[in-house]
Amino acid sequence: MNEIDYNLPKQTHDIFAIMARGHFISSNGTKDNMSRLYDIINNPENFDRLQAFFNVIRYNVERGNNYFYFSRLNEANSLIEQKLETFERYIDVIDLFASMDNKITIGSRFRPSEIAEECNANVRLKQKLQKIPMYRSETLLNKVRDICNLMTRDSFLELEDEQTESYKVLDAYTYLLDMINAISIYEETTGTDSNSSGIILN
């Protein structure tokens, strides 16, 4: 059996190589021909073929808003603690992005130094940034850099220009926003709620 029998696009390997690493394929990505790969997966015929093909090896192509990623079929999602930690940190990061004057959203371009500058000028932002738990980052700028690195590794950002150190926010960022949107906050209706929070605070 080869690719022709399945009638798969010839980029199938590239797609697999990116997504099996746990990365997202975003429509506005530029590295590794990403936007082209996105278009290929987005083509309905290709999508069905790729889905069928990857399902054989128990990968499932998940479609988001202008991005794709893999999940595993029939596998219990594990590592709950690590995941909670990761996403708690992402709440911190998104909160920081959301509190900036020039909000960073999909398609935004920015340089870590800009964020560090703004945080330096604004005490509220500075505190937010300082409280984000990252290892071994002493200066504000290094901390922002670490955050950018982290998000690039998770393929939410792309280092567009190494010389000027400018990043671009990819469509995969929607994934984080969707996640936040999915969380529902229980409204404090009863007295027990405020009691319980009181206990935790003490």
Next chain:
Amino acid sequence: MALQVNVNDILSQLYQNRGVVEFLFANRENITVNELLSREDISADQYQKLKSLDLVYEYESVVSLNDAVVAMFEDFMEIGEVTPGFINDYINELKRHIRFYQEVHEHRFLRSIKKYLKRINVALTREIIKLQKNVDDTYKNEANYRIKIHKLEDYREKRDTIIDFIRKTEEIITDTRQLFVHTNDQELYGIVNSLKINLIENLDFLIEIQTDITDYINKIQFQLDVYVKAQRLKEIKDHGTLHYRTNFNEVIKDINSLRFNNIKGPRTKIAIDFLFTDEGHVLCKKVAEKYKLSRLMMRGIAGKLPSNFKDQIIDNQIKLDVEKLVDRFLNQNKLNLFEYLIDYKFPKAVGNITFEDRLSLFVEITMEYQNNLDFKYRLNYHDYLDNEKVKKRLGYTLILPLTKKEKVMK
């Protein structure tokens, strides 16, 4: 205008300086006079000539092309800002000429009518294509979200204007149908027909654009809403109640992407057959190179030393002494290991101990008793005469016995 100009002048000037024109068109709004004059393909005279023809403007030493020239290029390339306003002018002109024609059926008015009908047709299509491009571009590349929303709202207005013009044009065509039939002009019939088809197509296209714009605005709105929510979540998190007052845990538990479940990409072993190929050989070499740096390889090299002990008997006898020798060395603190060994008076029973043997012993001790020795990582030098009575100098590492304190710590 400074000089009397004609088409020929303008065209030849543009052509002569086509490199400059292209450069200015590509870099609108940020080229200074000095930057421009530093280019090889334009002299100060040529620049003055262009300026005198009003083909370029200079403002606060920033050079820009004449807007009319820029607009012409943009029109041909179907890029630039959406400017539906002049379609209105065309429509008014069209109406005017139709009025003239209704009064006197003269051919010259009919020709103008055809001209404006054609122009409206082309302009509508072009503006719509530009609108589409701009909407897309704004959504994808405008960094500031507030400007983004404003721009998109503006485009929505422009879209409404264009729809208005399409309706107006349709009205005119239906109103003057009788008139056009009377002219019995085949060309006019063709123009009107293609215009009608295009109007319908363009209307469809605009509706599509409208969905895009709405979609984009909704998406941005969604992002803003989510940001507000993120800030609230952060507040809740700072109060330490994230796990209790929200369903954060459940949502995260359901996250199924590979990365956040720590599922690594599949790793395969190298096929043995591959290692026998040329590429495989290169790979092996690389691996070998890499491992040379590690401690493992250092030990491997040191392993060759025992071959220095040519005389097996002496070797064995010396070996018996080594432990005592080291003990004695450790209990003194005047000499370093090298000096100690060189000067040490071995019992006669051992036989003649050569300089080389002492060196081997030095290496052996450093290797086997490294935990009891204090390596200073400094070089001392030892001068001696070799077998051919030539002066030689040998560098060796300064090694002292570990002091008691350090021993305890180990």
